[in-house]
Amino acid sequence: MKNITTILFDIDGTLLDTREFILQAFEHALRTHEYEVPDREEISAQVGKHLEECYIALSGSKKSLQKLVQAHKNFQDQNFHLSAMFLGVRETLEHLRGKGYKIAAVTTRFKRTAFQTLKDADILDFFDAVIYGDDVAAVKPDPEPLFKALQILNEKPEYTVMIGDSHLDIEAGKNAGTKTIRATYGFHKDQMHEPEPDLFIEDIKDLLKIL
Known part of the structure; x- marks a missing residue:
């Protein structure tokens, strides 16, 4: 990519x-x-x-x-x-950080729980920005949270990829004009893969070969 x-x-x-x-x-x-x-x-x-x-x-x-x-x-x-980090996440984030990518997290969950789960996983420091559900008026698939992250990062959609396990993540990315990657190992792995993302990954570590 x-x-x-x-x-x-x-x-x-x-x-x-x-x-x-x-x-x-x-x-x-x-x-x-x-x-x-x-x-x-x-x-x-x-x-x-x-x-x-x-x-x-x-x-x-x-x-x-x-x-x-x-x-x-x-x-x-x-x-x-009850929340746990997927295997390979830390290794992948370290790799992407080392290659100089700007990284943000965009979630529909409100800050009161999402912040804590990221903190417990000890991965908060990998992110240049985190957009929570209560930071925006409209959540994914609306592009607002993605645009808010890009505004903070001072970056453009055409140089950005949105990665998620739900069709809402892919729709949000397409609505914002980003590239999209769908994680098939996640919460929504049994649901229909529509709309079509640019790429699929079966493991978070697949990103090491893609990016």
């Missing part, structure tokens, strides 16, 4: 294996407030959207929305141990 100076990473399912951290929070909140708990495939299909939007879809109601969201946050505050 030529002429790339900047790399934007999704966090969940791309850098961090947060599957249990996220799914168990949804299951806990729905069960606590006596809603039927959908199967994990249905819950996974909502992941990547705003939390409120997820719970409206999963509960079919706005009635207990704030209680569900609060239960979700409370569960995650007590269970950061």
Whole structure:
């Protein structure tokens, strides 16, 4: 992949294996407030959207929305141990840093949990910028968070690649005018690979050969 100076990473399912951290929070909140708990495939299909939007879809109601969201946050505050870094992430980030790339993370998750999981993984220092869901008015697939990262980095979309495991990451990259790489090992590995990214990777370390 030529002429790339900047790399934007999704966090969940791309850098961090947060599957249990996220799914168990949804299951806990729905069960606590006596809603039927959908199967994990249905819950996974909502992941990547705003939390409120997820719970409206999963509960079919706005009635207990704030209680569900609060239960979700409370569960995650007590269970950061359920988040883990994918193998090879540190090695890959060190390699990319060594080659002089600017690196940012762009996530829909709010700072209160996303910051902590990055800190616990001890990879915060690799990023020139981190854009959280509460930093922007519109989240992926809207290009706003990507544009915000590029503004901070003083870089242009045409020299940038967006890397993520969800179609929302790829759509956001295309909407922003960046190159795109989809991680097939992540949270959304069983979902349809549309829209088509520029490249697929099966392991984070595949980036060592690409960039």
